[in-house]
Amino acid sequence: MTRNAGPGLGFEESLLFEQSRPGRRGAETPRSDVPAVDAAALLGDALRKRAPELPEVSEVEVVRHFTRLSTWNAAIDLNLYPLGSCTMKYNPKLNERVARLPGFAQAHPLSPESNTQGLLELCWRLERLLAEISGMDRVTLQPAAGAQGELAGIMMIRAYFDQRGEKRHKVLAPDSAHGTNPASAALNGYEVVTVPSGEDGILHPDALARVMDEDVAALMITNPNTLGLFEEHIVELCELVHARGGLVYGDGANLNALLGVARPGDMGIDVMHFNLHKTFSTPHGGGGPGAGPVGLTTALAPYMPRPVVEKTAEGRYAFDFDRPHSIGRLHGYHGNVGMLIRAYCYILTLGAEGLRRCAEMAVLNANYLLERLRPAYHVPIDRPVMHECVISDRALADTGVSTLDVAKRLIDHGYHPPTIYFPLIVAGAMMIEPTESESQEGLDRFADALLAIAREARDDPETVRSAPHHTRHRRLDETRAARRPILRWRPGSSSN
Amino acid sequence: MAEYEIPDTLRFSEQDEWARVEGERVVIGVTDYAQQQLGDIVFVELPEVGAELQMGDPFGVIESVKAVSDLFAPVTGTVLEINEALAEQPEAINEDCYGAGFLLTLQPADPQQTEHLLDAAAYRAHIQKRA
Numbered sequence: 169m170t171r172n173a174g175p176g177l178g179f180e181e182s183l184l185f186e187q188s189r190p191g192r193r194g195a196e197t198p199r200s201d202v203p204a205v206d207a208a209a210l211l212g213d214a215l216r217k218r219a220p221e222l223p224e225v226s227e228v229e230v231v232r233h234f235t236r237l238s239t240w241n242a243a244i245d246l247n248l249y250p251l252g253s254c255t256m257k258y259n260p261k262l263n264e265r266v267a268r269l270p271g272f273a274q275a276h277p278l279s280p281e282s283n284t285q286g287l288l289e290l291c292w293r294l295e296r297l298l299a300e301i302s303g304m305d306r307v308t309l310q311p312a313a314g315a316q317g318e319l320a321g322i323m324m325i326r327a328y329f330d331q332r333g334e335k336r337h338k339v340l341a342p343d344s345a346h347g348t349n350p351a352s353a354a355l356n357g358y359e360v361v362t363v364p365s366g367e368d369g370i371l372h373p374d375a376l377a378r379v380m381d382e383d384v385a386a387l388m389i390t391n392p393n394t395l396g397l398f399e400e401h402i403v404e405l406c407e408l409v410h411a412r413g414g415l416v417y418g419d420g421a422n423l424n425a426l427l428g429v430a431r432p433g434d435m436g437i438d439v440m441h442f443n444l445h446k447t448f449s450t451p452h453g454g455g456g457p458g459a460g461p462v463g464l465t466t467a468l469a470p471y472m473p474r475p476v477v478e479k480t481a482e483g484r485y486a487f488d489f490d491r492p493h494s495i496g497r498l499h500g501y502h503g504n505v506g507m508l509i510r511a512y513c514y515i516l517t518l519g520a521e522g523l524r525r526c527a528e529m530a531v532l533n534a535n536y537l538l539e540r541l542r543p544a545y546h547v548p549i550d551r552p553v554m555h556e557c558v559i560s561d562r563a564l565a566d567t568g569v570s571t572l573d574v575a576k577r578l579i580d581h582g583y584h585p586p587t588i589y590f591p592l593i594v595a596g597a598m599m600i601e602p603t604e605s606e607s608q609e610g611l612d613r614f615a616d617a618l619l620a621i622a623r624e625a626r627d628d629p630e631t632v633r634s635a636p637h638h639t640r641h642r643r644l645d646e647t648r649a650a651r652r653p654i655l656r657w658r659p660g661s662s663s664n
Numbered sequence: 665m666a667e668y669e670i671p672d673t674l675r676f677s678e679q680d681e682w683a684r685v686e687g688e689r690v691v692i693g694v695t696d697y698a699q700q701q702l703g704d705i706v707f708v709e710l711p712e713v714g715a716e717l718q719m720g721d722p723f724g725v726i727e728s729v730k731a732v733s734d735l736f737a738p739v740t741g742t743v744l745e746i747n748e749a750l751a752e753q754p755e756a757i758n759e760d761c762y763g764a765g766f767l768l769t770l771q772p773a774d775p776q777q778t779e780h781l782l783d784a785a786a787y788r789a790h791i792q793k794r795a
Contacts, residue, residue, distance in 0.1 A: 347732075589730040589731055590731075592733075646704075647704035647729055650727075650729060651706045651707075651754060651755070
C-alpha cells in the first residue's frame, strides 16, 4: 500500500499497526544496572503469557504519522467553526504564552503550598472573577468539563436536600435542554420530567407550574436556550421553583451571550457551570482538556468539592480540606489547572468592558447571519436571537435535499458543519453559532456558502445530496458505521 | 406532506407508537412517520420480558443516525416477548415497521385501554398538525 498517495503533499496515512515491522524500534533502553528479578515468581498467574502486539516503528515514522494526521484537522485557526452551543471562539495565543510561564508550567501538584503561592493565588482570584461575572457566591474550579460540572452541581443539590432531610425524586428540564442535563440528573438517581416549551420556543411559567411540586429537587435550565432565545420568564420561573422549596440549576453552555450584560445569579439561579473551553477561550477537545467550574450560592457552599483554595488571615493561600459536608473530590489534584490559567488570562485581557463587548458582538453576529440566511432557509422560531440561530431544511423539502446534505456540502466550501438535528424540537435543525471572533467579511463568506448551497439544491440537487466532493474521502456510510462498528485493529485486518 | 403508511387496523399514540390487538395480547411498534422522521435506525434498547410498562412512560430507547429518542408505552401491561432480531437488524424498523420491525408484545393490564388510543384518521390529523 502506498502511504503518501494523496493529492500533492496531502498525505494519506495508514495505522501505525500497519506500518509495524518486526524488530524496528524508535528508542533503546539502557542496559539494566540493577539485579534481574524473576517476574513469574513475583506475579504468578498475573504474568501475561504473550507480549502485547504493539506497533514496532522508528522515531521518524511516529513523528510523521502524527504530524500527517494533524494536517487533517479542522480547527478554529483555519476557519469559522459554527458548531452551535459549542462557542468555538478563537483561542488567543497570549493564553498559551502565559500558561507556559515556568512558574505555572513546572508546578507539581504535590509541591508544598509554600512553593506554589502564585498558582494558588490565581485559583483564588479566578474564583472571585467567575463569581463576579455570574453573580454567584462561590465557585469550585475542580470539574473537568461541563458535563462533570453538571454532575457536581446536581450532587450538591442532592447533598443539600439530604442534609435537610427532604426526600425529593424529580428534576425538571425543558424539551430544548442539552442531553447532558437529563443524564446528570439520572446519574444522581433523579427521575427526569420534561417540560414543554411554548410555541415561541421558551419556557412559560404556566407550563412549569403544572409539574412543579414538593417532589421536585431542581429545574435545569439553559439561558439563552438551545434555540438561541433568551428565557424571558427566567425570574418568574426561578420564583416558582423556590416557592416550592426547589433549586434552579443553570446550564452555562451559552453564557457567552450574557457576559457583562446579565448575571445568572441575579436571575435566581442557585447553581451553574461555566464552560471555560467555550466562554473563556480555552481549547476544545484535542487542543487540551476542558474545564467546567461550578458557581453556587452560599446555601450550597458546605457541599462544594474539596479541597478549596482559601486566603489565610496572614494573606497566604492554602487548600482547605476541612469541609465535612463536601461531596468529595471530583478530579485528581486540583482540576485542569492549565485551563484555569488560560481563562484567567482571557478575563484579565478583556476586562469588564471587553467581556461585555464580546457578548454584544456574539449576539450581533448571530442575528446578522440569521438575516442573511432568511431568504433561503426556514426559520422555525422567528424572533431576535442571542448568540446562535437555528434554521431548518424545511424550505428545501421539495428538492429532496436535507440538513445532512447541506452540512456535507459545507465541507466542500471549507467549513466545518454546524450542529445538526439539534435541538430535537426542530425537525431538520441547523444550529449556527458564529461567536464574536468573526469579521463581517468572514460572516458574509459563510452566509454566501450556505446561500449557494440552497441555490444548488434547486439547480443540481444530486451534487448536494452526494457531497462532499473535495474531501479525502467521499460521504461516509454513517449508518453502517453505527450499526456495524469496527472498534479496533486486528492482525490481518486492514484500515481500508 | 410526505406520504406515510397508516394502517386502518391499528391504534396509535401521540408519541408515534402503534398498537395491534392480537387475541389477548397487544403488539407494539413505532409508526412509519416516526421511522421516516428518525431516519436510519442504528440501535434499539428494549425492556426485559416480564417488565411492567406504564402507559405514557418511557420503556426503551431508539437511536438513529440523527438522534436518540425515548420510546413511550402506548398502553399499560407486562412484556411477553421482545423482538430479539432488532439487536442485529435494527434496520427492520425502517424496512417494515408494522411487521418484522415490531418492538414487543404485551399482556395488557386493561384490554379496553387500546380503545382510547387514536384511530388512523385521528393519528393522520395529529401528524398533519405537527407538520
